[in-house]
Amino acid sequence: MADLSSPTLRRAPPRGDDRLFLTERKLRQGAELMFFAYRYFTEDADKLLTGRDYGRAHHRALHFIGRQPGISVAGLLEILAITKQSLARVLKPLIEDGLVRSETGADDRRKRLLYLTEEGAAFEAQLSMxxxxxxxxxxxxxxPEAVEGFRRVMALMIDSERRDDILDFVYSNADVAHVETKE
Amino acid sequence: MADLSSPTLRRAPPRGDDRLFLTERKLRQGAELMFFAYRYFTEDADKLLTGRDYGRAHHRALHFIGRQPGISVAGLLEILAITKQSLARVLKPLIEDGLVRSETGADDRRKRLLYLTEEGAAFEAQLSMxxxxxxxxxxxxxxPEAVEGFRRVMALMIDSERRDDILDFVYSNADVAHVETKE
DNA sequence: TTTTTATGTCAACACTCCTGACGTAAATTG
DNA sequence: CAATTTACGTCAGGAGTGTTGACATAAAAA
Incomplete structure (x- = not known):
């Protein structure tokens, strides 16, 4: 591996200022790995989007609506962390095209509760896959051990103030239609 | 469901269908962790960019020029994986503003070799920090063990065809100006 | 009844990426 | 040397995602 070609890593670290040097390198490498990994991570779904009138933002909306059916517009806005105008441009065509259904809330009739239609769920599944x-x-x-490390590091990248909320969400059980009920 | 179409996941694992369920969950969680982590990862530098006339693409250009001083335009294009028109819109102002210097290649005078100026290096350091x-x-x-796992997983997200090249790049020693030579 | 909340929408703008087309200078090739 | 290829620059137009500001409506809450 490229690591071994590195004089720094080959040189036995005496625990002195060498630590700083190693850290500096690892941080830069970590940042670059984030860049490259994320690019390829999004690439596959993006390819399926081009040609249709949708983009990555539509995929995200579909994902989180499927993840939490009946989520309100405000709830979706909080997760996506965008403005309602940005969301509207994405949500409107999805509703018009019959991928998302918007229902008036039963208890609070101001709310619009969002659900995937069958067609929406199918498309979302295709993108996620x-x-x-x-x-x-x-x-x-x-x-498995590397995956556990990956999860730890990724979780710690989230702002500490929001971390618990977001991790609660991520690790919560999905009501999602496409999660097979084990029996 | 689509997961079941995957031979690997369909193949009966020792622990029964419980494993399948866990894996399905872990994949969704992994995808969501990627989304949230990357958002916060880029947020800090983005904040420093707003107000100036620059964006995330300028940061990336500055980073990779600083990472490999004397890189050609073609080299930068390959790393960033964008079109030359996209790069030009980013690179032109950076050169005009004196953050990047463009030199005609000595051996091949068609090439433009890119370097950070002192001002460019300072700005890049600020963003990276x-x-x-x-x-x-x-x-x-x-x-450290979690970080090692993170690195493994991130590296494996890169397309297998490009992986070795990119990892060679990421793990190569930087000629970078701001990397202190320990002695 | 007044205020606040949840949502929708119009308009304008910034950034990043794309495709297509054309041009120029320098290196390479026949 | 002439023709081709390579490296780079640039003009034009379009798509997608994000922003701020302003205004409107229906329903809940005070």
Missing amino acids: AQRERLISAFREAG | AQRERLISAFREAG
Whole structure:
């Protein structure tokens, strides 16, 4: 591996200022790995989007609506962290095209509760599948311990103030239609 | 469901269908962690960019020029994986503003070799610093084994055809000006 | 009844990426 | 040396995603 060609890594680290040097390198490498990995991670689904009138933002909306059916517009806005005008441009065509259904809330009739239609769920599944195939092979080749490390590091990249909320969301059970009920 | 179409996942694991369920969950969680982590990862540097006339693409150009001083335009295009028209819109102002210097190649006078000026290097360092602080705390809290796992998984997200090239690049020693030579 | 909340929408703008087309200078090739 | 290829620059137009500001409506809450 390229690591061994590195004089720094080959040189026995005496625990002195060498630590700083190693850290500097690892940080830069970490940042670059984030860049390259994310680019390939999104690439597969993006390819399926081109040609249709949709983009990555539509995929994200579909994903989080499928993840939490009945989510309100405000809820979706908080997860996506965009403005309502940005969301509207994405959501409107999805509703008009019959991929997302918008229902008036039963308890609070101001709210619009969002659901995937069958067509929407199918499209979302197709997009996710492309993305997940990359994760599947990466996770399998890396091994369970590496995956656990990946999860730890990624979780710690989230702002500490928001981290618990977001991790609660990520690790919560999905009500999602496409999660097979084990029996 | 689409997962079931995957031979690997369909193949009965020792632990029964419970494994399948866990894997399905882990993949979705992994994808969501990628989304949230990357958003926060880029957020810090993005904040420093707003107000100036630059964006994330300018940061990337500055980073990779600083990473490999004297890189050609074609070399930069290959790393960034964008079109030359996209790069031009980013590179032109950086050169005009005196952050990047463009030199005619000595051996091949068609080539334009790119370097950061002092001002460019200072700006790039400022942007990277913001980004790396998040990595520093994440890496420190996660611990060295988790970081190793993170690196493995991220590396495996890269297309297998390009992986070796990119990893050679990422793990290669930087000629970078701001990397202190320990002695 | 007044205020606040949840949502929708119009308009304008910034950034990043794309495709297609054309031009120029320098290296390479026949 | 002439023709071709390579490296780079640039003009034009379009798509997608994000922003701010302003205004409107229906329904809940005070």
